[in-house]
Amino acid sequence: MGIYIHIKHRCYQDSLKLMRVSAEIQSIEGIRQAFAFMGTEINKVSRIPAEVLDENARAAGANDLILMVESDDAAAAENALQEFDRALSETGRPEHNELLPSRQPLTLDEGLAAQPDSTLAVISVPGHYAASQAMRALQLGLHVHVFSDNVSIEDEILLKKTAIEKGLLLMGPDCGTSIIHGVPICFANKVRRGDIGIVGASGTGTQEVSCIIDALGGGISHAIGVGGRDLSEAVGGMMTLEAIRLLAEDPATKVLAIISKPPAAAVACKVQEAVQAAGKAAVFIFLGYTDPDPAFAASLEEGAAKAVALSQKQDPVKTAFPRRPLEPRSFAPEQTYIRGLYTGGPLASEAEFILRKNGVSNITIVDLGDDQYTRGALHPMIDPQRRSMMVAEAIKDPATAIILCDVVIGYGSHHNPAEALAAVVQGSGACVLASVTGTDADPQNRSAQEHILRDAGIRVFPSNHYAAEAAAALLQGATG
Numbered sequence: 001m002g003i004y005i006h007i008k009h010r011c012y013q014d015s016l017k018l019m020r021v022s023a024e025i026q027s028i029e030g031i032r033q034a035f036a037f038m039g040t041e042i043n044k045v046s047r048i049p050a051e052v053l054d055e056n057a058r059a060a061g062a063n064d065l066i067l068m069v070e071s072d073d074a075a076a077a078e079n080a081l082q083e084f085d086r087a088l089s090e091t092g093r094p095e096h097n098e099l100l101p102s103r104q105p106l107t108l109d110e111g112l113a114a115q116p117d118s119t120l121a122v123i124s125v126p127g128h129y130a131a132s133q134a135m136r137a138l139q140l141g142l143h144v145h146v147f148s149d150n151v152s153i154e155d156e157i158l159l160k161k162t163a164i165e166k167g168l169l170l171m172g173p174d175c176g177t178s179i180i181h182g183v184p185i186c187f188a189n190k191v192r193r194g195d196i197g198i199v200g201a202s203g204t205g206t207q208e209v210s211c212i213i214d215a216l217g218g219g220i221s222h223a224i225g226v227g228g229r230d231l232s233e234a235v236g237g238m239m240t241l242e243a244i245r246l247l248a249e250d251p252a253t254k255v256l257a258i259i260s261k262p263p264a265a266a267v268a269c270k271v272q273e274a275v276q277a278a279g280k281a282a283v284f285i286f287l288g289y290t291d292p293d294p295a296f297a298a299s300l301e302e303g304a305a306k307a308v309a310l311s312q313k314q315d316p317v318k319t320a321f322p323r324r325p326l327e328p329r330s331f332a333p334e335q336t337y338i339r340g341l342y343t344g345g346p347l348a349s350e351a352e353f354i355l356r357k358n359g360v361s362n363i364t365i366v367d368l369g370d371d372q373y374t375r376g377a378l379h380p381m382i383d384p385q386r387r388s389m390m391v392a393e394a395i396k397d398p399a400t401a402i403i404l405c406d407v408v409i410g411y412g413s414h415h416n417p418a419e420a421l422a423a424v425v426q427g428s429g430a431c432v433l434a435s436v437t438g439t440d441a442d443p444q445n446r447s448a449q450e451h452i453l454r455d456a457g458i459r460v461f462p463s464n465h466y467a468a469e470a471a472a473a474l475l476q477g478a479t480g
Helices: 015-026 041-047 055-059 074-089 108-114 127-139 153-166 203-215 238-249 265-278 300-311 345-357 385-396 417-425 446-455 464-475
Strands: 002-008 031-038 065-071 120-123 143-146 177-180 183-186 193-200 220-225 255-260 281-286 337-342 363-367 400-408 431-437 459-461
Touching: 002 055, 002 074, 015 031, 015 074, 031 041, 031 074, 031 385, 041 065, 041 385, 065 074, 108 127, 120 127, 120 183, 127 143, 127 153, 143 153, 153 238, 177 193, 177 203, 193 203, 193 238, 193 300, 203 220, 203 255, 203 300, 203 345, 203 400, 203 431, 220 238, 238 255, 238 265, 255 265, 255 300, 265 281, 281 300, 300 345, 300 464, 337 345, 337 385, 337 464, 345 363, 345 400, 345 464, 385 400, 385 417, 400 417, 400 464, 417 431, 417 446, 431 446, 431 464, 446 459, 459 464
Parallel strands: 120 143, 193 220, 193 255, 255 281, 337 363, 337 400, 400 431, 431 459
Antiparallel strands: 002 065, 031 065, 177 183, 177 220
16 A cells, blocks of 8 residues: 655645545545645644655645545556645635525624624634634624634633623633533534533533433533633633523523533632532532542543432432443453544543543553644544544554544534544454444434444444443453
């Protein structure tokens, strides 16, 4: 199998277009894989195999486009590279949609003029532009969801202070998920309505908890994303405290679930005091934080189960899904590592915590949604190609025993992420464990995604927590 690379200098392209064109080229007969990506340092290192990363490729910059195809046929590969050029030279104009106006608004002001009843702006632009756009939205009286990452912490503090002064929500920055009045925003899932209100400093963490709540028969009133740094000492939990206040005033919300990595100590005290003042049942899901107080949960699954128990006025429980005996798996002596390749950072952190808690030290966990991987590239929940490449490399590594993956579906995610993972695992004999974060009401359909994974020989578990526990048990030779 040969790998062929062509570099187009000073040819910046939109990531969504690159994903679409790559999929088109990959469908050409004789082409195993096809990738188009900008020449950022992390893209070059993580996407180009070391044996073909020559000086020309190393010299490519962030504004240079790299085209790469994998094929057994040199002629087919050359043809594919030419097709790349043709496809990328097209204007890429969207097809006409009679439901949309002939001219789309180009600014926030134009957008609000076209939709004067709007109350929320979603900001998804490169980070160095995001703060000014978010500030303009606040000045226009809009609540703001900042999906963009790479926003400075100084700008975040200023934006949140401004929002609170105006009585508005500033969700983010780097906020992947919110659900407001049942409307999913950015990466979110179709979950039933209910009386559990989530405040999430964790995008896929919020998705995992809301989906498990749905699976257990509970429902969500609102899920307010606050951005991963909100509970840091610098930001001080400003938006978490504001979200708790709003949910406390909401008659439809009976239970509060606060999701975050462990917060700064002083901020944690403020949050607990605010929840106590709200006078509503609550569970704190601080990933990896252990506390004997039943109001705390160390994992997303445990937290979701406790929230549902509180909603149903039952005693809090620790796990949502009963554990079943595992079919044992034997490994060669050199197979000693668990590789975690995740599209959701909170799920990656949870897996590492659970593995270490269960005595596994040979671990490599990668969060492909981290800022370093998304500069000049789509988030892996939108474009799973990079993860598929890394899974293929992990399968080849003789030290790999088990590969752990998440498959996150819902609004905003790839239309078929299970197929992208299954394609590289099928027939390999590798021990791959996965969980699907989503519901059957999502566009991709959770059950259908699980079926695709199982058909490829992937073991599927009902939660990320369960999958990580199973990986630890398999590696240690446990069968139940």
